Amino acid sequence: MVLVANNFYLHQPLDFTTYSILIVIVGMSASLLLLASMIAGMTMLTGTIKITATEYDLQMQKGLLTQHVAWQQASLFALGVYPYGTLQTLQWVELSSATTILRWPDEAGPTKGDYLYFVRTLSGEKSAYRRVSQEAYCAASAYLNSYIAQKTGLALLDVRALV
Numbered sequence: 001m002v003l004v005a006n007n008f009y010l011h012q013p014l015d016f017t018t019y020s021i022l023i024v025i026v027g028m029s030a031s032l033l034l035l036a037s038m039i040a041g042m043t044m045l046t047g048t049i050k051i052t053a054t055e056y057d058l059q060m061q062k063g064l065l066t067q068h069v070a071w072q073q074a075s076l077f078a079l080g081v082y083p084y085g086t087l088q089t090l091q092w093v094e095l096s097s098a099t100t101i102l103r104w105p106d107e108a109g110p111t112k113g114d115y116l117y118f119v120r121t122l123s124g125e126k127s128a129y130r131r132v133s134q135e136a137y138c139a140a141s142a143y144l145n146s147y148i149a150q151k152t153g154l155a156l157l158d159v160r161a162l163v
Contacts, residue, residue, distance in 0.1 A: 049061070049062050049104050049105075050062075051104060051144070053144060053147055053148065053151075056070060056071065057069060057070045057071060058071075058074075058095055058102060058148060058151075060102045060104060067100050067102060068100070068102075069095050069096065069097045069100050069102055070097070071151040071152050073097040073098065074095055074096070074097055074148075074152040074154060075096060075097055075098060075154075076094065076095070076096045076154070076157065077093075077094070077095050077148055077149065077152055077154040077155070077156055077157060078093070078094045078156070078157040078158070078159050079091060079092070079093055079094075079106065079156055079157070079158050079159065079160065080092055080094065080158075080159040080160055080162075081160050090105055091105070091106040091160070092104065092105055092106055093105075093106045093145065093156075095148060095152070106141060
């Protein structure tokens, strides 16, 4: 007995019915929505600054970029303002070495609906982000500045008058 199998394949041209066009449009819309949400997420990440002071260095993460300055390499610890435009009212704090500049805004607490969060770690324990009052934020900022001054041996240099 001999078994013979014949395979026949019919190739039909694609018919673009209303249903398949609808599937293509929905797929493209979902892709655009996903791309827009990824761009919005990256924008939010780049606007966030995370500052971590360790026993060995100060680390600053802005978006996906992380930089650090070791305490022994720090050469300037300064407070200043932006020299032009509407940013003149914003203060910044800077810690820099010969190769790296860490600069972050030193605002006087929540203004114009902004939310400022402070994470305090004690002996390696991590605490959750929490919203703080303006007074608590200013106290935390002063504490960070004094910790940096203690670790680097540099006084906070006020360069606002030089602008």
